[in-house]
Amino acid sequence: MSSRLPLAGVLRLGRPSDIWFKPALSVVAAVAPPNLALVALGRLDLAMYTMAGSLCALYAHNRPYAARARALAWVILGMLGGLATALLTASLTRSAVVLVAVGAVLAAVQKVLCDATRVGPPGNVVLTFISSAALFVPQSPDRIPGHLGLAAAAGAWAWLVAMAPGLLRPHGPERRATAAALNAAAAHAEAHVRGEDTAGTHGTAVIAVRAARQALSSTTGTQLTATHRALERLVVRAEVALAAPSDTDPAPLRDWARQVRGNRPVPEVPHLTGLRSELTPRPGPLWHRLHSLAPLALRTALGCALAGYASLALGIGRPYWALVTAASLYQADLALTWGRGVQRVVGNLLGVLFFAALVPLAHTGEVALVLCCLALNFGAEALIGRNYWLGSVCVTPMALLITEFAGFQQPGPLIAERVVDTLVGALVGLAAAVVVPHRKRVVRAERAGPRTLAATGSSRGRHPDQRTGNTTEGVRP
Numbered sequence: 001m002s003s004r005l006p007l008a009g010v011l012r013l014g015r016p017s018d019i020w021f022k023p024a025l026s027v028v029a030a031v032a033p034p035n036l037a038l039v040a041l042g043r044l045d046l047a048m049y050t051m052a053g054s055l056c057a058l059y060a061h062n063r064p065y066a067a068r069a070r071a072l073a074w075v076i077l078g079m080l081g082g083l084a085t086a087l088l089t090a091s092l093t094r095s096a097v098v099l100v101a102v103g104a105v106l107a108a109v110q111k112v113l114c115d116a117t118r119v120g121p122p123g124n125v126v127l128t129f130i131s132s133a134a135l136f137v138p139q140s141p142d143r144i145p146g147h148l149g150l151a152a153a154a155g156a157w158a159w160l161v162a163m164a165p166g167l168l169r170p171h172g173p174e175r176r177a178t179a180a181a182l183n184a185a186a187a188h189a190e191a192h193v194r195g196e197d198t199a200g201t202h203g204t205a206v207i208a209v210r211a212a213r214q215a216l217s218s219t220t221g222t223q224l225t226a227t228h229r230a231l232e233r234l235v236v237r238a239e240v241a242l243a244a245p246s247d248t249d250p251a252p253l254r255d256w257a258r259q260v261r262g263n264r265p266v267p268e269v270p271h272l273t274g275l276r277s278e279l280t281p282r283p284g285p286l287w288h289r290l291h292s293l294a295p296l297a298l299r300t301a302l303g304c305a306l307a308g309y310a311s312l313a314l315g316i317g318r319p320y321w322a323l324v325t326a327a328s329l330y331q332a333d334l335a336l337t338w339g340r341g342v343q344r345v346v347g348n349l350l351g352v353l354f355f356a357a358l359v360p361l362a363h364t365g366e367v368a369l370v371l372c373c374l375a376l377n378f379g380a381e382a383l384i385g386r387n388y389w390l391g392s393v394c395v396t397p398m399a400l401l402i403t404e405f406a407g408f409q410q411p412g413p414l415i416a417e418r419v420v421d422t423l424v425g426a427l428v429g430l431a432a433a434v435v436v437p438h439r440k441r442v443v444r445a446e447r448a449g450p451r452t453l454a455a456t457g458s459s460r461g462r463h464p465d466q467r468t469g470n471t472t473e474g475v476r477p
Helices: 021-041 044-058 065-092 096-117 124-135 141-167 172-194 199-217 226-243 250-261 286-292 294-313 320-329 334-362 366-383 388-402 411-435 439-459
Strands: none
Touching (some): 021 141, 021 366, 044 124, 044 141, 044 366, 044 388, 065 096, 065 141, 096 286, 096 294, 096 320, 124 320, 172 250, 199 226, 226 250, 294 320, 294 411, 320 334, 334 366, 334 388, 334 411, 388 411
């Protein structure tokens, strides 16, 4: 059992993402103006709705800007759809049993859609936090349009914030992905020359080359620019180095990577005729992907519902925390789900201690409360790429402070409820993962063998589009 559900390495810190500061700064830029405007108007109680739109700025930072624009638009629409469903339900009933059931179904739909569309970090958890929290806020039908309007306006601002860097570096994501592929291929060639075990460097290079291919393939259907053609030729060189490391000189690859990362002209290399690039396979139809994720939907719905009902049975006033905890656990297989559960519990327990230390400062006024939330937003995104638990140390107090936008509360009950809901959500969520296993993914992971594990083991707890599978996902309340 200990070999299948290990503790070693689950809390190990990795290196931060190359662009860790981009989502961290983006979420601050997206959250600050709406919240400070509400403070000036004396309506900070409405900040939950603007936060719903602002947190969409966390998505799609590794995508080229054309693809990012589309992805963010869908994320904002999905956020509005979940929020609208939650607000309408809350206006029609105050039955906690019904609210938990609706929250569990929404969580399952959000999880499956995010996985099927491969939206990337932070995945479904932010959407689930928004819709689940909205379910337990008293609501009336006449206020729903205004609340949705605030969320939509903040979402539009978040879209602009996320797209703004494209004005200065229109090919930034593609350049970064190409540079990463070249550096990874060079590292593999160097390890091969030194006679070292190359399983890890090979897996890392494969992931990096595939990510570069995916970034460049997003231009399909549009007229390719000279920059994209030059980047494609460099990715081909990385693929050649990966296929024949013993015949590769790493120095040119490193040099090309340095030149690509800035705004300088992309180095021109001769086109290698007779070689076919490895094209990124197109995903199958959405319906087929959704159908294959049916066990995951059942597991998420079951785990979230049982976690919410267990929280209600214990007399917790905010069962959505247990629901969101369960929704945050589910990964590609049971071992990764177990690791996420351990990370979640450790991060949340440390986070409530951080909240206890921070709350006297936050309670000095509404401006201080907003500034504390902004600092925690930045800290969460800056740290979560190193390991999920480390980011959760900032996410947990941020989520607790958000509940105080409508008015300051006694910290003792908040802390106790959050601790209980974390433990309940993690235990029940893991139990649901055991009861409803995802057989296809388990078999595929077992067949992948030690090479895949060597390639992905060190990256557990980071962004899936940069590293492995369905792991860490940005800010997760």
